[in-house]
Each structure stands twice: as structure tokens, then as C-alpha cells.
Amino acid sequence: MSPIPFEHGLIVAGILFCLGIVGVLTRRNIVFVLMSLEVMLNACGLAFIVGAARWGNADGQVMFLMILTLAAAEVAVGLGLIIQIYRRFHTVDINVLSQMKG
Amino acid sequence: MLDLIWLLPTFPLLGFLILVLSSGQLSKKVVALVGAGSIGLSFLVAALIAVEFLNSGAEFYSMTAWTWMSVGQFTPGFTFYLDGLSLVMMLIITGVGFLIHLYSTGFMIDDPSYSRFFSYMNLFVASMLMLVLADNLVLLYLGWEGVGLCSYLLIGFWYDNPANGAAARKAFVVTRVGDTSMALGLFLLFAQLGTLNIQDLMGAAEANWTSGSGVAVAAALLLLGGAVGKSAQLPLQTWLPDAMAGPTPISALIHAATMVTAGVYLIARTHILFELAPTVQLLVAWIGLATLLMAGFTAMTQHDIKRILAYSTISQIGYMFLGLGVGAWSASVFHLMTHAFFKALLFLGAGTVILSLHHEHDIFKMGGKRKQLPVAFYSFLIGSLALAAFPFTSGFFSKDEILLGALALEGPGTWLWLGGVVGAFFTGIYSFRLVFVVFFGESQAHHDDKEVAGWNMAGPLFILMVLSLLGGFIHIPVESVFNHGEAHEEHHVSGLIHGIMIAVPLLGILVAYLFYGGRQLSADKLMANPLAAALHKFWFSHWGMDALYNTLFVRPFVYLAKLNRLDIIDQCYGLVVTLSRAGHGLLAKLQNGMLGWYAASLIFGLVLLMTLGVLL
Amino acid sequence: MTILFYLASAIAIISTLCVILQTNIVHALIYLILSLLAVAVIFYVLGAPFAAVLEAIVYAGAIMVLFLFVIMMLNMGQHTRDQEKSWLSARGWIAPGVMAGLLLVQLLSVFAQIDQDLSGQRIDVMAVSGLLFGPYVLAVELASILLLAGLVSAYHLAKK
Numbered sequence: 001m002s003p004i005p006f007e008h009g010l011i012v013a014g015i016l017f018c019l020g021i022v023g024v025l026t027r028r029n030i031v032f033v034l035m036s037l038e039v040m041l042n043a044c045g046l047a048f049i050v051g052a053a054r055w056g057n058a059d060g061q062v063m064f065l066m067i068l069t070l071a072a073a074e075v076a077v078g079l080g081l082i083i084q085i086y087r088r089f090h091t092v093d094i095n096v097l098s099q100m101k102g
Numbered sequence: 103m104l105d106l107i108w109l110l111p112t113f114p115l116l117g118f119l120i121l122v123l124s125s126g127q128l129s130k131k132v133v134a135l136v137g138a139g140s141i142g143l144s145f146l147v148a149a150l151i152a153v154e155f156l157n158s159g160a161e162f163y164s165m166t167a168w169t170w171m172s173v174g175q176f177t178p179g180f181t182f183y184l185d186g187l188s189l190v191m192m193l194i195i196t197g198v199g200f201l202i203h204l205y206s207t208g209f210m211i212d213d214p215s216y217s218r219f220f221s222y223m224n225l226f227v228a229s230m231l232m233l234v235l236a237d238n239l240v241l242l243y244l245g246w247e248g249v250g251l252c253s254y255l256l257i258g259f260w261y262d263n264p265a266n267g268a269a270a271r272k273a274f275v276v277t278r279v280g281d282t283s284m285a286l287g288l289f290l291l292f293a294q295l296g297t298l299n300i301q302d303l304m305g306a307a308e309a310n311w312t313s314g315s316g317v318a319v320a321a322a323l324l325l326l327g328g329a330v331g332k333s334a335q336l337p338l339q340t341w342l343p344d345a346m347a348g349p350t351p352i353s354a355l356i357h358a359a360t361m362v363t364a365g366v367y368l369i370a371r372t373h374i375l376f377e378l379a380p381t382v383q384l385l386v387a388w389i390g391l392a393t394l395l396m397a398g399f400t401a402m403t404q405h406d407i408k409r410i411l412a413y414s415t416i417s418q419i420g421y422m423f424l425g426l427g428v429g430a431w432s433a434s435v436f437h438l439m440t441h442a443f444f445k446a447l448l449f450l451g452a453g454t455v456i457l458s459l460h461h462e463h464d465i466f467k468m469g470g471k472r473k474q475l476p477v478a479f480y481s482f483l484i485g486s487l488a489l490a491a492f493p494f495t496s497g498f499f500s501k502d503e504i505l506l507g508a509l510a511l512e513g514p515g516t517w518l519w520l521g522g523v524v525g526a527f528f529t530g531i532y533s534f535r536l537v538f539v540v541f542f543g544e545s546q547a548h549h550d551d552k553e554v555a556g557w558n559m560a561g562p563l564f565i566l567m568v569l570s571l572l573g574g575f576i577h578i579p580v581e582s583v584f585n586h587g588e589a590h591e592e593h594h595v596s597g598l599i600h601g602i603m604i605a606v607p608l609l610g611i612l613v614a615y616l617f618y619g620g621r622q623l624s625a626d627k628l629m630a631n632p633l634a635a636a637l638h639k640f641w642f643s644h645w646g647m648d649a650l651y652n653t654l655f656v657r658p659f660v661y662l663a664k665l666n667r668l669d670i671i672d673q674c675y676g677l678v679v680t681l682s683r684a685g686h687g688l689l690a691k692l693q694n695g696m697l698g699w700y701a702a703s704l705i706f707g708l709v710l711l712m713t714l715g716v717l718l
Numbered sequence: 719m720t721i722l723f724y725l726a727s728a729i730a731i732i733s734t735l736c737v738i739l740q741t742n743i744v745h746a747l748i749y750l751i752l753s754l755l756a757v758a759v760i761f762y763v764l765g766a767p768f769a770a771v772l773e774a775i776v777y778a779g780a781i782m783v784l785f786l787f788v789i790m791m792l793n794m795g796q797h798t799r800d801q802e803k804s805w806l807s808a809r810g811w812i813a814p815g816v817m818a819g820l821l822l823v824q825l826l827s828v829f830a831q832i833d834q835d836l837s838g839q840r841i842d843v844m845a846v847s848g849l850l851f852g853p854y855v856l857a858v859e860l861a862s863i864l865l866l867a868g869l870v871s872a873y874h875l876a877k878k
Contacts, residue, residue, distance in 0.1 A: 003835040004723050009764065010832070012727040014825035016734055016757075018818040023738035024701050025814030028805040029798075031743060031789065033697070035750055039734055042777065045769075046757055053764040056837045058845040061769050062854050065846075068776055069861040073868030075781050079788045080875030086792055087878070093805070098695030705817050712824045 009050035016043035030085070030092045034078050041071045103154045107182045108167045109147050110192065110235065113140040114228035121221035130216050134207040137220030141203045141227055145196035152189055161185060161582045162301075164237055178298060183237030186580040190435060191234035191367055194442045198359045199227050201562035205450050206351040208559040209457060219259065219349065226252035230360050234367060239288050239298040242368075246284070246332070249361045250277050256356060257348040269344040276341040280331015284368075287324030294321070304374040313378050322379035325372060326386060333365030333419050336393040340647050342416055346408040350453030353408060358415050358449050359442035366422045366438050373431055373584065384514070387427020391521040394420025396645055398528035402535065403642040406463045407452050410536055413644070414489065415445055417525065421504055424522055428515065430507025431584040437500035440573045444488035444497055447566035451481030454563070455540065458554045465536060470545035475553045479541045481563050486533040488570040490607045491526055496573030501526065505603060506595060523606050530610020538618035719838075723763045730756035741802040743794045747785055754778040765840040 020043060023036025045064045052060025086092060117140030121133060128136070155163060162185040169179040184192075203223060210219050229248025236242035258270030292298050294317055295306040311318045329335070334342035345357050356362070369376060369386065376383045394417045401413035418441045425434035455471070455478045456463060472479050488497035505526075508518040555563075616623045628634050640646060692703075733753040740746035754777045761770035850858055 003838055004720055004763075006834040006836050007829040007832045008723075008727075009760075009836065010829045011826060012730065012760070014822060014829065015731050016753075018822040018825075019731070019734045019738060021705055021818045021821065022811075022814045025698060025705065025817070026738065026806065026810050028698070029743070029802060030697075031785070031792070031794070032738075032746065032802075035746065035785065036738060038750070038777075038781070039737065039753070042754060042757060042773075045773075046760065049761050049764055049766050049769055050836070052766060052841060053836045053838070054834065056839040056841065058841050058849050061766050061841060061846045062849050062857075064766075064769050065772065065850070066857060066861060068772060069865060072776060072781060073864050075784055076868040076872035077875065079784055080872040082788060083791060083876045092792065092794075094697040097697070100693075100695045702813065702817070705814075705821070709817050709820050709824075712821060716824050716827060 006050070006054050009053070010047060013043045013047040013050060016040075016046065028093050028095055030082055030094050030097070033094060034075070034082070037078075038071060038075065041067055041074075103150055104158075104163050104184070105165055106147055107151055107163075107165055107184060107235065108180075110144050110151075110182075110196070111228045111231040113144045113147070114224040114231070116140060117224040118221050118228060121217050121224065124217065126215070126217045128217060130211065133217045133220055137224060138200065138203040138207055140224055141196060141200045144227070144231070145193075145200045148192050148196045151184070152193055155184060155189060156579060170241070175296065176292070176298070178238045178240040180241060181237040181299075182235040183300070184235065185583050186578070187367070187370060187435060187583045188234050190439060190578050190580060192231065194439055195227060195230050195234065195360050198442050198446050198566075199230075199355060201565055202351050202355045202359070202446060202450065205354075205453070205559050205562040206349075208554075208556045209351055209453055210349065213349075215259070219256075222252050222255045222259070223352075223355070226256070226356060226361070230364070233364060237299060237301070239291070239300060239303070242300075242371075243285070243288065246328070246364065247281065249356070249364065250274065250281065250332075253277075253345070253356050253361055256352040257345045259348050259352065263347075266347040269341075269347040273341040273345045276338050277331045280328045280338055280365075282327075283324050283331070284328025287321055287328065290317070290321050290324060300371060304372065307375055307378060311378055314380060315378070318375065318378040319382055322372075322376050322382040323385075325368060325375065326382060326389075329365030329368050330389065331365070332368075333362050333423070334416050335365070335419060335423055336389050336396065337647075339393060339397070339416050340644070340651060343409050343412045343644065346406070346412050350408065350449055350456060353412070354446045354449030354453070357412065358445040362415060362419060363422070363438045363442070366419065366426065366434060369423075369426045370431055370435055370584075373426070376426070377429070383427055383429070385427070387424050387508070387511075387514075387518055390420045390423025390425075390427055391518055391525075392420075393417070394424065394525045395521060395528075398525050398532065399641045400644045401532040402528060403638055405465055407455065407465050407468075407536065407540070408449075408463060410465070410532060411445070411448055411452060414448075414529070414532060415441075417529065418445065418489070421501060421522065421525070424518060425504035425507055428504075428508045428511045428518060430504055430510075432578065432580045433500065433503035433507050435580055436578055437497075437504055439576070439578060440488065440496035440500040440570070443566055443573045444485045444495075444570040447481050447563065447570050448485035448489065450559075450563055450566065451478045451485060454478040454481070454553065454555055454559060458551050460551065465539045467546050468540045469543045470541070472541040474545075474551070475541075477553060477555045477560050477563055481567060482537050482541065484567045484570050486537050488573075489533045490530040490611060491603075492607065492611075493604055494574065496570050499574030502603060509595060509599065523602065526603070527606045527610045530607040531614045534611045534614035535618050538614055542619055543621075719763055723760060726756045726759040726763065729753075730760065741799045741806065742796065743789055743798065743802070744786075744796075747782060747789065750785075751778050751782050754782070764836065765838060767840070768843045768846050 017040055020036045020038075020040030023039060024033055027033050027036065045067045048060040048063045048067070050060075052058065052064075082092065085097060089097060091097070117136050120136050121128070162183065164181060164183045167180040167182065169177055171178065203220070206219070206223065210216055213219060226249055229245045229252060231245070233242055233245025233249060236245060254270050254274040257273050258267050260266050261270075288298060291303060291307075295303055295310065297303055297306065307318065307321075331338045342357060342362065346353055348357075376386065397413045397417035397420060401410050401417060404410045404413060418437070422434045422437050422441070425431070425437060455468070455475060458475055458478070459468065459471075462468065484495075488495040491498040491501045501522075505519055505522045508515050508522055511518065617625050629638060643649065692699075730753045733749045733756065736749040737746050737753065740749060754773060758770045758773040758778065761767075761773055
């Protein structure tokens, strides 16, 4: 079994991250935006795991666990916010939700 | 006992603090007790100090309470300096001041701001005592500005009326012109002689400057500027008639007896400097003469009882300046004292008239009040006799000395004497015109008004009447202060001169009687002559001084202020504001509330940073 | 195993691409779960079985179920497709595409300079938990507080 090159793992993480960015920037539905954010977070976790595999070190996995925790908390709060927003404004279009403009 | 001199300004200052900090919560009785009592205590201390000082036979006594500030060699302190001159001033201020305070406890009793009135009065007395007891010019300047402030506050005491506020501002601004000149004088003296202690300064000036040298002339001129501002002399006299907007006891205390004579005190205090600058000293005499004549003419034409007295004050201070100018120092200080007595008496009498007649000021609406207002009548009679220098009243002795001093001067002395005598003639006319119009003849109005004069108002009037009559026999102990320059020999002049000086005021009184008492001559007929009417109008406006200053100074200044209404300097700072507002507007556009836009900017910044990282 | 890595990577990338292109939100969510499971496979291949299991349970399981609930509550699905389509204009793709492309090119150019191999060594649960309850115990506590705060705020926010 030939070893997997380190950079390939990172490239996969990078591609996923960039796809997440495109999703965040193009979608107007706030649920899609949140999903794209999950993709980006997941890509970060992947990069950590790849790093852990490179050095044979468990610290990368610990960091992945932290990211996982963060993602869980973020999704919980974010979805709660989405529900509240939908109740108030009856829309999920982020371009309509621009009350915070200066 | 002498080391208690620091108590003098402290009592009124404490009174001021109590009254100010209680902010009108005290009852009127307590206010009167604190207000008048503090001055009474001061007078008591002053009297004890005076007795001890005179018995000790010392020339001066000086006491440092504490050092005010210390900058290098310059250490002005709260140092009190007592000699004959400051002794006289101190007794006048506390004595006459106490009588006026006592009078005010009755006069102001119906005023809602009773406590505020006495707090200002006490602060004034404290500042004035500081002024006359100061041993250095810095402390003197502190008192000088302090009395200016109190004068401003008290002229504008009834601030509900905008006219009173305007009068207060006028007084403040006009005296400020003089004060600025005086401050420049202090700078010059300090720069040249390195000290501001008055006695050291006089010694150093005498040692270092020759008579008539440029520096001495400049310093004396600058100090004279301060003196004419404070003492309402030509050309800064226009504020005093308007200052009558204040309550009448204020006019008696500040604008007749004490503060306006501060200029006379300053010149007497620094007389050595003026002797070093003979041209300036002569200028003082001419200023005094011009002022006394101008004010005398104006006083004859006025209707307002207080304005007549105001112009008469200007005129009498003119006599003091005349005396200073001819080197009759002690005669001037003597006249200062007698003037404090009889002018305070006249003003307090006028206060009684005004209060009894419900704030009537126009003398032609009074008339025949002799029986109705007996206390005021005798006050006015005695005060006017003294003012007109009726023989053996106090004013007679002091004015006599000044005129004889003028006559003794070589050169222009005769002319100055002649001017002074003409002034005395007018003094007789205007003072008795007032008496005849107000107290004789037919009653015009206010028939039923009773005289308002409780013991606390009548008492001070009686004491002042006695002082005005007999004040001429008081001997003021100022020889040791002025022995330096004054000729001591008795003035030997012919009986003719004496006769003229006695007769001229009597002649003035006679003219006043013919016009206003017996009505053998009619002022109205005189007015029918267009020339006389024009002259009357001209004099009534005080020789057009106010109009002149309006055209010369006030209007151009207001015009310039209008030109610079937007404030050019401020516009520069306004530019900064405009720019930052514009920048803020631009940045605020970025804050458009679009989530996608924010995320895009975030990513854009990330890309930019990454690009930099990769390229570099 | 190497082939499995590349295969799983391809599935992850393609399914993620589908997520961002999908107009039907339920389909997009299914693609996302697929992508996350593919990443879990990658984890396993890279010798992190614990992470792979957690990825499957927490991400693909719990979190995605949350999403599903919300989508149901908001009543999205088939009938919101047209709206989603109208929101996705061709012009809207240009700027994000360019920026993401640039970023990717930069990342690739950086990664290309690396010439190292992965160790392929298995790191099992023991090693990870030893670290978690050893040096990182404070971080674990903080993470638990974060979760608690998330729980409380989510409950509060979603209240009527």
C-alpha cells in the first residue's frame, strides 16, 4: 500500500473549504448559508485530521473534537435564530433581512 | 492687637461664605445679623487697631499672613501694610461700610434676594479692604478685580431687567479697559524693577529712574489708566451714571464712598512714581479739572435723582484728581474721606426718598416733600451743604485745601484754581437745584406716601449727618506717608482769595434759589432760547460721550464681530468635522445590512492577505 | 486503502458541489449527509477511527437531523424550488467563483511545495482520550460550557 501524499489530504480540505465559501456567498436562503458554513467547518476538521495523520499525533483529533463541539453549538443557536427570524419576518432571504444597516 | 489686622478682610469674607453657602435658606434676621455684623466686627477691630497704631507712633506696620505664591525671586504674599493712608481708607471702608450695611438691612427688607445682596456686599468689603491693606501690587490687583466683580454683580443685582444687565456689562467692560492698562503697568514695573512690593518699588524707582525719564512716564501713565477706569474720570467715566441701575445702598457704598475712590488711593499710594513723572502728574490735574467741569455741567441738566448724584460723584472725584495732580496729596485723601461721608449721606437720603415714593426717580415729579420726608430732607440739606462747600461743613475744608494746593502750584496752578472755583459754583447750583426741586415748592404727586425710615435706616443717616457737618475737623494722620514730597508750609494767601472761595458756592446756591426756590428766574424761559436748549441737550447727554463711544468703538466692534460671525478659525476645525462626516457617510454605506456583502468583504480580505502571503 | 481515500474524496467533493447547486433543500441536505459520511470514510482511511465515528454520529446524525427538523418547521421542500431557482442567478456566481477560485489556486500553490507522506499510523481512542482528559481537560470543560450555553440560548431563541 503506497502511502497517501500529505498534500493530497490538504488539497481535498482546501477544495471543500472553497466550495463552502462559494455556497455562503451565492445562496440567499439562510438555511443554505448555514449548511455551507457546516461544510467549511468540516473542511477545517479534515485539515486537522490530515495533520494528525501526518505526524502520528493525537492532538489534531482533539482539535477536531473541539471543532465538532463548536459546530454543534453554532448550529443549535443558528437554527434557533432562523426559526425566530422566520416567525418575525416570514422570510429566509438574507437580502431582505437587512435591518442592521448603518 | 496690630497683628490682628488679618481679621479685617476675614470677617466680611466669612460673612460672604456663610451667606453664599446657605444659599438663601437663612431667615432675614440672621442674614442681616451676619451681613451687617461681620462689617461691624471689622469696624471694631479697625478702630482698636487705629487707636493702638496712632498711640505707638510708628510710621508703618506690616504683617505677612502667608505667602501667596513663590516663583523664583517673585514671592507676593498676603501681606498687610498699615500706615496713615491705609488707616484712613480702612476706617472709611469699615465705618461708612457698616453704616450702609445697617441702612441696607432696612432698605432691602422687601427684596426676595436679601441674602444674595448681603453676600455680594460682604465680598465687596473684603476685596476693598484687601485692596487698601495690600503691601504689594499683586494683592492690590486681586482686591481691585474683586471690587470690580462685586460692582458688576451689584449693578446687575436686579437682573430681571435687561437694561440693568446692560449697565452692569458696560461698567465691567469700561473698567476692564483701565484694568488692562494697570496690569500692563504692573508688568512694566516688575520687568524694570524686579519687585511688586509697593514700598520697595517706590524706593527702587526713586533710586534708579531720573525725574521725567521715559520708563517712569510710561509706568505712571499705565497706572493712571487703571485709576481713571476705576474712578470714572475722563475718558472712562461713562459707566458710572449707568451704574445707578443697582440698588441705592450700592450706589452709596461702591459708586460713591469706596470703590470709585480706589483710583485716587492708587495714585496716592504710588505718588512717588507720579512725582518722578511730572508731566503725567500734571495730566492727572488736567483730567481731574476737565472731568469735574464736564460732570458739573451735566449734573445741572439731569432729572433722575440718582444720576445727578452720580455726576456729582464724578465731579468730586475730579477734585480729588486735581488735588493729586497738583501734589496736594493729603488734601485729596481728606476730600476722599469727607466725600465718603456726605455722598453716602446723600445717596442714602436719596434711597429713602426713592423707597418712600415707590421707586420714583424723577425729581420733577416730587416737590414739596420737606414736611413729608423730614429725615430725607435734613440728610439732603446737610449733605448738599457739605457738597457745595458751605463754610465750616466738612466739604468746605477739604475742597479749600485742594484749591489752595492748586493755587500754590507754579505755572498752570492759577488756571487750575480758576477751573476748580468755577466747578464749585456749578456744584452749588446742581446740589441745591436738587434740594429746592425735591423738597420745596408745590407737591406734584405722591401726597400720601409716608416716609419709610426705621431706626436702622435713620440711625446711619444721623451719624452721617454729624460726620458731614463736623468731618472737616478730623485730622487725618497721613503726613508721614506724604512728607516726602509735599510742601509743608501753610498756604498764605490773601483774604480776597479766601473770600472768593467762600462766596462762589454761596453764589451758586443763590442762583439755584432764584431758578428753583423763589422762581424769580424761569428755567423754561431760558430754554426758549434755541442756543440754550441745544446746550442743555448737549450737556444732558453728558457732552455726547456715549454717542461718541458708540460710534467710535461699539459700532465698529459690533460690525467686525458680525463680519466674523462664522468665526474663521472655527471654520478650519469645521473642515475636520465635515471631512470626518463625509468619510463616515462613505463607511456607513458599507454597513448595508446585507449578510452576503459582509461575508464577501470578509473573503475578499482573506484572499487579499493570502495573495500578499504567497507573493511575498 | 489509497484508492478508498481518493474515491471518498471524489464523493465528498462532488456531493458538496451538489449541495451548493441544489435548489431542493431536502435533496441538498441528503447530499450534505453524503458528503459528511464520505469525509468520515476519509478519517477512517487516515487512521482516525474515533473521529470517523463521531463524524458519522454527531455531524451526519445529530446535526443534520436538527437541520431536517428546521426545514420541516419552516415547511420548505418541493414548493420552494422555484423560489430558490429565481434566487440563483448566473451573475451571482461570478464574484464568489472568482474569489474562491483564487483562494483555491493560492492554497494549491502552497500545498504543492509540500512533498511529504502521511504516516498512515492508527491513532485509537485511547491516545485521544488520554490527551482529552490529560492536558486538554480545561478545553473539554470549556467546550461543555459552550454546549450548555448553546443549549440554553437555542431553547430561549426558539421560544414563541
